[in-house]
Amino acid sequence: MRTAVSMDGLTKAYGRKLALAGVTLEIDRGITGLLGPNGAGKTTLMRMLATVLRPSGGALRLLDRDPRDTGERTEIRRRLGYLPxxxxxxxxxxxxxxxxxxxxxxxxxxxxxxxxxxxxxxxxxxxxxxxxxxxxxxxxxxxxxxxxxxxxxxxPELLVLDEPTAGLDPQQRLQFRELVSDAAESSAVVLSTHQTEDVAALCSRVVALRDGAVAFDGSPAALADLARGRVWVSDMRDAGATVAWRTGDGAHRHVGAAPAGARIVEPTLEDGYLMLLGTAALPAVAA
Ligand SMILES: Nc1ncnc2c1ncn2[C@@H]1O[C@H](COP(=O)(O)OP(=O)(O)O)[C@@H](O)[C@H]1O
Ligand SMILES: [Mg+2]
Known part of the structure; x- marks a missing residue:
């Protein structure tokens, strides 16, 4: 298969707002998950992959073709599936x-x-x-x-899915995962999501965007590993944690610099992602 996506120093400005600040990535076979808080630039990136938005700067090749060339763009579009x-x-x-x-x-x-x-x-x-x-x-x-x-x-050889699981119930989400795994046997899939479980369940690679730049690029296990030794549980909320929330069983789960003697647990991909984002973008934190 050709290289599905090749970006080098890709930028996109909307007026004075720099939505993508120089992204360099090669994407091939398999399922690549794009994570990032709202406004990180995921949709902007995906619209470029779908040839509906022109980059402001940098180089972009899709399926080994140049999307700026009218004829080659048509060839790309024939081999592209896009869920806006x-x-x-x-x-x-x-x-x-x-x-x-x-x-x-x-x-x-x-x-x-x-x-x-x-x-x-x-x-x-x-x-x-x-x-x-x-x-x-x-x-x-x-x-x-x-x-x-x-x-x-x-x-399609390249499948670009922008938040495909938003609004799906758990059963539909499972069905979706199966569908995408099947599709990925013959194509490169890039999907954006807010659901870290989708990434953990589906993706061979995860790219996290923050403020229009790549903040992480690696395997889901490597993202989880960012929080290794930094996730602990206790009966009481620990004020020193970067992020803390109460889990379903009433225990408090913390991510951050663990105090001495803390009950350290195995990190999940979500823990690693929260670690990466720091305090900048917290999920709803239970009091
Ligand atoms: N058409 C547009 N005009 C101006 N600003 C935009 C436009 N589209 C997106 N932006 C801005 O670019 C940034 C990235 O947006 P977007 O790519 O939609 O991020 P995401 O999909 O990760 O939420 C945000 O700050 C957003 O407000
Ligand atoms: Mg978006």
């Missing part, structure tokens, strides 16, 4: 009509072959039974899956 963070729907379309419409834009000219492909991707996201319902009558999770279905059309 906020896909605009034609609400009066049925799920089938919408995915069929996107397939038409993707140059599936032969009607029978196109319809077969539309049915295949709708079945893959378990929407075959509601395929002929109007999108406006579908639940949020179903709409998310309609959007995912169109990204899967034609088994």
């Amino acid at each position: 963070q906020d896909p605009g729907f034609h609400q009066h379309f049925t799920a089938f009509e919408f995915v069929d419409y996107i397939a038409t834009l993707k140059e599936w000219v032969d009607r029978d072959a196109r319809h077969a492909e539309v049915r295949r991707v709708l079945r893959a996201v378990s929407l075959d039974e509601v395929a002929h319902r109007r999108i406006r009558a579908l639940s949020g999770g179903m709409r998310r899956r309609v959007a995912l279905a169109q990204a899967l059309l034609g088994s």
Whole structure:
């Protein structure tokens, strides 16, 4: 397979705001998870991978082609699947009509072959039974899956998914993981998420963005390892922790500089991620 994504010093400015401040990455086969707090630049990066946004500076190659060249951009788009963070729907379309419409834009000219492909991707996201319902009558999770279905059309070589699990219930999330693992056998997948469990369960590699720059790039286990020796539990809240929260069983879990004699536990990927972010972006902390 060609190198799916190659970025060198990639920048993006919106007016005076530098949303990406020089990102250098090579992405290949497998599933790469993009983590980062809101505003870190994930969507900006993914829109560049999807050829809908031009970089302000730096070099970008997608599937060994140059997205600035009109002809090569078309070649990239033929091999690309993209799930935007906020896909605009034609609400009066049925799920089938919408995915069929996107397939038409993707140059599936032969009607029978196109319809077969539309049915295949709708079945893959378990929407075959509601395929002929109007999108406006579908639940949020179903709409998310309609959007995912169109990204899967034609088994793309590069699959770019911006927050694909947002709004999915736990069962749908499991189903999604299976779907993406299958897709990753033949393509490079880049997905952004706020769910560290998705990354732990799915990704072979995790890239964390902070303020438009790469703050971490490595395996999920290596991200968890950032917090090794720095996660402890106790019955009382420890004021010295960088982050602390009460777990379901009533114990307090802490991340930070552990005091002497602390009950150190095995770090999770989320612990490592919180360690990386420091106090800048805390989850809801239970009092
Ligand atoms: N179209 C835009 N115009 C101006 N600023 C933008 C635009 N899109 C994003 N930004 C800014 O760029 C930064 C990165 O945004 P974004 O890529 O959406 O981050 P994320 O997806 O990680 O939340 C944020 O500060 C955001 O406000
Ligand atoms: Mg975003």
